[in-house]
Amino acid sequence: MDAHTLHGLLDRFAGTRVMCIGDLMYDRFVYGDVGRISAEAPIPVLHVSHEKAMLGGVGNAARNVVALGSRCVLVAVVGDDLAGTQIRALAESEDGLEPHLVVEAGRKSTVKTRYIADGQQLLRADEEVTRPLAPDTSRRLIDTTDEMLKEVDVVVLSDYAKGVLGDELLAILTANARSAGVPVIADPKRRDFATYAGVTVLKPNESELAAATSMPCVTDEDVAAAARSAMSQCGFSAVLVSRSKKGISLIEADAEPLHLPARALEVFDVSGAGDTVVAATAVAMAAGADLAAAAQLANVAGGVVVGKVGTAVVGRDELASALMEAEVLSSESKVVSTRTASDSVDRWKAQGLRVGFTNGCFDLLHPGHVSLLGEARSACDRLVVGLNSDDSVRRLKGNDRPVQNETARAMVLASLGTVDLVVLFSEDTPLQLIETLKPDVLVKGSDYKVDEVVGADLVKSYGGEVKLAKIVPGHSSSEVIARMTNRAR
Numbered sequence: 001m002d003a004h005t006l007h008g009l010l011d012r013f014a015g016t017r018v019m020c021i022g023d024l025m026y027d028r029f030v031y032g033d034v035g036r037i038s039a040e041a042p043i044p045v046l047h048v049s050h051e052k053a054m055l056g057g058v059g060n061a062a063r064n065v066v067a068l069g070s071r072c073v074l075v076a077v078v079g080d081d082l083a084g085t086q087i088r089a090l091a092e093s094e095d096g097l098e099p100h101l102v103v104e105a106g107r108k109s110t111v112k113t114r115y116i117a118d119g120q121q122l123l124r125a126d127e128e129v130t131r132p133l134a135p136d137t138s139r140r141l142i143d144t145t146d147e148m149l150k151e152v153d154v155v156v157l158s159d160y161a162k163g164v165l166g167d168e169l170l171a172i173l174t175a176n177a178r179s180a181g182v183p184v185i186a187d188p189k190r191r192d193f194a195t196y197a198g199v200t201v202l203k204p205n206e207s208e209l210a211a212a213t214s215m216p217c218v219t220d221e222d223v224a225a226a227a228r229s230a231m232s233q234c235g236f237s238a239v240l241v242s243r244s245k246k247g248i249s250l251i252e253a254d255a256e257p258l259h260l261p262a263r264a265l266e267v268f269d270v271s272g273a274g275d276t277v278v279a280a281t282a283v284a285m286a287a288g289a290d291l292a293a294a295a296q297l298a299n300v301a302g303g304v305v306v307g308k309v310g311t312a313v314v315g316r317d318e319l320a321s322a323l324m325e326a327e328v329l330s331s332e333s334k335v336v337s338t339r340t341a342s343d344s345v346d347r348w349k350a351q352g353l354r355v356g357f358t359n360g361c362f363d364l365l366h367p368g369h370v371s372l373l374g375e376a377r378s379a380c381d382r383l384v385v386g387l388n389s390d391d392s393v394r395r396l397k398g399n400d401r402p403v404q405n406e407t408a409r410a411m412v413l414a415s416l417g418t419v420d421l422v423v424l425f426s427e428d429t430p431l432q433l434i435e436t437l438k439p440d441v442l443v444k445g446s447d448y449k450v451d452e453v454v455g456a457d458l459v460k461s462y463g464g465e466v467k468l469a470k471i472v473p474g475h476s477s478s479e480v481i482a483r484m485t486n487r488a489r
Contacts, residue, residue, distance in 0.1 A: 005417070006297060009289050010320055013069040016286035018279075019148055020062040021141075021173060022158030022165055022187075024076035024101070025110040026083045026090075027056030034117045044122060046115055055090050056112060057275075058158035060313070061187070064279030064301075065156075066096030067313040070286060073148050074099045077137060077164050083109035083127075100144045104137040110162055130163045138169050145173060149180040153286035156278055157199065161189040174198045183285060187278045188212075193234050201291065202230065203240045203278050217241075220249065220259045227251035238291050242277050242302065250295040256351065258292055260299040276305040276314055297323075334414035334421055338436055341384055341423045345437050348382050356380030357439035358469075359430040361388045363402040365412050368471060375469040376443035377418035384421045384437060385413055386430040395428060429454045441465045 032048040055063055058076055065072040074091060078084035078101050087109060091099035110128040114121050133141070141164075149155075155177045159165045165173075170186075175198065177184045183200040193212045196202055210217040215226040227239035228251060238252040247262040280301035284294035300322045301314045314322075336344070345355050358376045362369055362385075377383045387410055393402040402409065410422045425433045434442065434455035442459045446468040450456055456466045 006293060006323055007320060009284055009287050009293060009297065010069075010316055010323075012287035013283055013316060016070040016154075016283055017073065017152045018065045018070050018154050018156060018282045018286055019073040019075060019145065019152040019182075020058050020065060020156045020158060020279075021075045021145060022058035022061075022156075023110065023160035023162035024059050024074075024078060024087060024164075025056035025112055025160070025162075026053060026087050027060070028053045028111060028113040030113060030115045032115075032117055034122070044117070046117055046122060053086065053090065055087065055094070057110065057160050057162070058156075059087070059091065061156055061158050061275040061279045062097055063094065064276045064305075064313045065283055066094060067315045068280060068283045068301075068319065069316040070096070070283045072097050073152055074101075075141060075144050075148070076100075077102045077104055077107070077133060077141065079103070079107035079109040080105050081109055083111045100148070102137055102140045102144065104134055107134075107137075110160075128162055130161065132163050132166045133169070138166070141169070142172055142176070146176060149177060149182055152182060154282045155182050155184045156282050157184060157186040157196075158275065158278065159187060159189045167195050170195055171197075185278055185282050185285075187274060193230050196236070197234045199236060201238045201240055201281065202234075202236045203242065203274070203281070205274065206241055206243045206246070209239070209241055220257065223249045223259075224251050224257040227257075240277075240281060240291075240295055240298070242274055248277070248295055248299040248302065250291060252291060255292075258295060260295060262299075262303060273302050273306050276312075277302045280314070280319070334419065335410045336421055336423060338423055338425075338433060341421050342436050344421060345382075345384065345439070349440075353381035354379075354440045355437070356383045356441045356443055357386065357430075357434060357437060358383070358443040359386030359388070359425075359433075361393045361397065361402060362409050362413055363393065363397075363404060365409075370416070370418075372443070372445055372469045372471075373413075373416060373418045376467075379441050379443060379465075379467050380439075382420045383418060384423060384439065385419050386433050387413065387422055387424050389424050389426040392426050392428060431455050431458070434458060438462065439464060441467055443467045443469055445469055445471045447471050 030048055030051045032046040034044040034046055036045050038045050062072045062074045074097055078087050080103050088101055091097060108129045113125045115123045157165060174184055185201045186196045186199040187203050188196055191211050206217045209226050213226040213229050216222045217226050223241050230239055241249045243249060245262050247260045250258040277298045280298040281294045284297045301319055304314045304318055304322050305312050348355055356376050356379055390402060390406045406424055413419050413422045431454050442455055444453045450466050453466055459466055
């Protein structure tokens with residue numbers, strides 16, 4: 001899915017509602033400086049400067065949901081202790097978060113304390129119990145979720161193996177959500193994936209998938225095979241695998257695996273990155289995205305959050321900026337050689353995709369060009385643009401053209417979401433390029449007649465289509481350049 005469409009999804013986040021259920025934690029961060037080693041033991045002495053606390057576990061997934069602009073219903077269990085009170089206060093202070101916290105008497109709330117100096121964790125201290133919930137607590141949690149199911153778009157099950165999401169409770173929550181027609185995303189922490197049977201999307205990391213299936217998960221092919229094995233055994237519709245520096249892989253039952261490279265420029269802290277990926281996937285699905293688009297957004301969000309310290313969140317505006325940056329970076333990879341373009345076209349055709357082709361000088365891109373490219377893209381699944389080289393333009397337009405060199409023109413074209421590849425050609429016409437690529441549809445402006453379009457006979461000879469796109473009146477590169485020249489004089 002192109003960046004323009006992904007940006008459109010962000011606009012729909014505000015109207016969505018996600019329910020997050022699972023193990024809730026109190027994440028405490030103690031910051032300071034280390035200036036010496038203790039005389040009592042060979043350990044650093046942390047001089048504490050400040051500390052902060054935030055919701056962790058399923059709470060971090062919930063915080064990411066609201067940061068993306070969605071509403072979140074948080075259903076979890078806390079103990080009747082000080083940490084439980086602190087957790088409740090944090091949850092109630094979070095804008096966009098609707099907490100429904102079940103208190104279990106005698107249960108210890110989970111607290112994770114991280115000690116940090118110069119951006120690096122020195123130590124983590126955990127206070128927790130992992131025993132199953134009391135039967136009465138489970139019943140109250142189920143009753144709470146049943147009341148809210150009619151009002152949410154997606155359910156997230158965030159399992160940190162702290163005892164909240166027991167086998168029986170997982171089965172009941174999944175069945176109830178399915179009965180209500182609400183998709184379920186589960187973030188697993190168990191080796192036995194059968195306990196998550198029936199969820200819509202399972203989101204393990206690479207090592208969790210390998211451990212659960214007893215299959216290697218090194219290459220893309222390994223991950224796809226292991227995911228399909230888990231899907232066949234447990235009835236998942238899809239498996240979304242977070243793979244650290246390798247990015248994200250999405251495996252769906254009836255689609256080719258989607259392997260997305262990591263987006264992070266620099267990794268500072270991976271704490272809670274999985275929560276961000278789950279939250280972004282859930283909100284995107286709630287906004288109407290298919291799983292492929294949701295995975296793309298989640299991959300970008302994950303790349304942003306690992307550049308932060310601690311269990312951080314990614315806001316909607318941050319995600320929009322990251323998408324824009326990713327679009328600029330990816331535009332460079334769209335400008336390819338004829339050989340690379342031919343390989344891409346062959347691959348697209350093998351996938352059953354319809355490939356379109358148009359060409360031009362595109363000197364000073366204007367609304368007429370944008371309209372032509374948009375109409376060309378609407379006639380195909382992938383659009384390749386043939387671009388006249390500088391020498392070719394000079395032969396066609398005169399020695400004072402092009403105004404912009406071929407590199408600039410190619411980069412501007414590649415930045416458009418409607419364009420999938422840009423290929424430079426040095427001949428006067430693109431006939432040789434058309435012969436190599438053999439597009440399914442050839443598009444030119446309606447100022448041509450079909451029999452005047454270069455390559456039309458060739459495309460029609462193998463069953464392809466020639467399409468004439470409407471011309472937007474009043475727009476011409478030559479006219480724009482003439483007006484600029486006259487004003488300069």
